[in-house]
Amino acid sequence: DIQMTQSPSSLSASVGDRVIITCRASQNISNYLNWYQQKPGKAPKVLIYAASSLQSGVPSRFSGSGSGTDFTLTISSLQPEDLATYYCQQSYIIPLTFGGGTKVEI
Amino acid sequence: VQLQQSGPGLVKPSQTLSLTCAISGDSVSSNSAAWNWIRQSPSRGLEWLGRTYYRSKWYNDYAVSVKSRITISPDTSMNQFSLQLSSVTPEDTAVYYCASLVVEVTGTSYMDVWGRGTTVTVSS
Numbered sequence: 001d002i003q004m005t006q007s008p009s010s011l012s013a014s015v016g017d018r019v020i021i022t023c024r025a026s027q028n029i030s031n032y033l034n035w036y037q038q039k040p041g042k043a044p045k046v047l048i049y050a051a052s053s054l055q056s057g058v059p060s061r062f063s064g065s066g067s068g069t070d071f072t073l074t075i076s077s078l079q080p081e082d083l084a085t086y087y088c089q090q091s092y093i094i095p096l097t098f099g100g101g102t103k104v105e106i
Numbered sequence: 107v108q109l110q111q112s113g114p115g116l117v118k119p120s121q122t123l124s125l126t127c128a129i130s131g132d133s134v135s136s137n138s139a140a141w142n143w144i145r146q147s148p149s150r151g152l153e154w155l156g157r158t159y160y161r162s163k164w165y166n167d168y169a170v171s172v173k174s175r176i177t178i179s180p181d182t183s184m185n186q187f188s189l190q191l192s193s194v195t196p197e198d199t200a201v202y203y204c205a206s207l208v209v210e211v212t213g214t215s216y217m218d219v220w221g222r223g224t225t226v227t228v229s230s
Contacts, residue, residue, distance in 0.1 A: 001170075034216040043203055043220035044152070050214040087152060091207075091215045095169045096142075098152040 002026050002090050006099035013106065019075040021102045023088035028068050032092035035064055035073045038101075039084045047086075048073065080106055107131040109204050109221040117198075117228050123191040127204030127221055134180045134187055135160045140207040141187045142217060143178060147200035157207065158187055194228045201225050 003026035013019050023033065031051035036044035046055045048064035051071060061076045075082055083106050088099040113125035127141070134141060140159035146152050156168035158178045168176050177190045191198060202224045205217040 032214055036217075043205075043223050044217070045220070046216050046218055049216035050210065050212065055218070089152075089217075094167045096154040098154070100151055
């Protein structure tokens with residue numbers, strides 16, 4: 001199985017801050033990397049797919065980059081509604097696997 | 107597309123966990139989607155369990171961790187798919203989600219629609 005490692009596991013930032021979350025795959029996954037946001041008590045919601053494609057309806061302050069084994073999710077200007085846990089997920093090979101999550105506190 | 111989950115929230119140890127996910131706005135027989143079950147617990151995080159999909163015939167993929175106990179089945183007459191997990195133990199206690207996986211023409215894929223989740227507790 002491909003292991004997905006996220007860092008940090010949690011962070012605290014202020015409104016307006018630039019936030020960067022990293023995700024590392026245990027092997028080359030090309031751009032088969034997705035980012036999800038999960039708010040408390042809710043199902044995950046896709047933000048970024050194929051490493052850098054913004055899902056329709058997602059604010060442009062979210063962006064993704066990377067290829068191969070190293071990826072980043074950037075929130076350019078943190079907003080109060082961005083309080084959530086963020087997960088990366090690889091879709092390169094079955095089984096689909098998720099990172100351990102990054103909890104963002106405001 | 108919307109996914110509506112149903113099923114019991116309490117299952118006894120050694121019994122079979124059964125959940126259903128009804129699809130609206132798409133077809134379980136779609137040639138560009140796959141229908142997945144994922145669970146989430148504090149100890150395991152987000153864990154993909156398996157999927158069913160149609161590409162001229164039906165296919166299934168399952169996680170090795172549950173492969174001997176899991177069945178995911180499509181129901182074309184009701185446009186839904188189901189999860190059965192047998193011989194459950196307290197370690198199967200989790201929030202269970204169904205989700206649709208869309209496959210892009212480039213080959214990349216992602217889970218674009220999720221059910222609301224069902225909290226399943228395994229306890230006598």
